Amino acid sequence: MVERVTTTKEAEQLMKKLMDIHGPLMFHQSGGCCDGSSPMCYPKGELRTGESDILLGHLLGDIPFYISLDQYEYWKHTQLIIDVIDGRGGMFSLEGPEGKRFLTRSRVFTEEEKSEFQI
Template sequence: MVDRVVATQDAQDLMERLKDIHGPLMFHQSGGCCDGSSPMCYPLGELKTGESDVLLGNLPGDIPFYISKDQFEYWKHTQLIIDVVNGRGGMFSLEGPEGKRFLTRSRVFTEEETEALNTGS
């Protein structure tokens, strides 16, 4: 099974710290407004998702990761890799006070991975 979204160990460690403070989490890949194209972390259910959002997958710890349909069309050929770096997070994202910010890296799927995604295997 090919995952469309994964997280580095540093990102997972920060997610665990944030879960201890805020409870269950969710992510939404920002589409460029306000905070650029940062992955935004919220308490689970705080951001209302709808028909214009795609559940890309779950990060470790059963953390759902959403992306808008428009963004998905741009990024559907890549695996999103959620990482963390030092610096200020998005103004609406939970990691801001931690002196860290989540960051999305990506890599293009191989032909084999693309085929697996297309066939659902």
């Protein structure tokens, strides 16, 4: 079964480093405002999720990844791929002091994959 959200090896390495520093993590796919549409990384439980947030999946087995319902409607036909690049990212996201920023890439699901999700 295809995952709705996944990572690159580079992003996994940074997540592991951040877990060593901050403990368990969580992500929320931002839908705009201050930090654009960035995947935001927080200590687990630091951001309160609500009825308008969807648990899209887990990264590295146990890092929950949430997305707002509105943002999900735009991206439900794509797999989100969490990557990392050099530079400053979201001002509230944990990776900022590392000189890195998480970035969401995406690819459109194939027709076969779409049928798994009944999109």
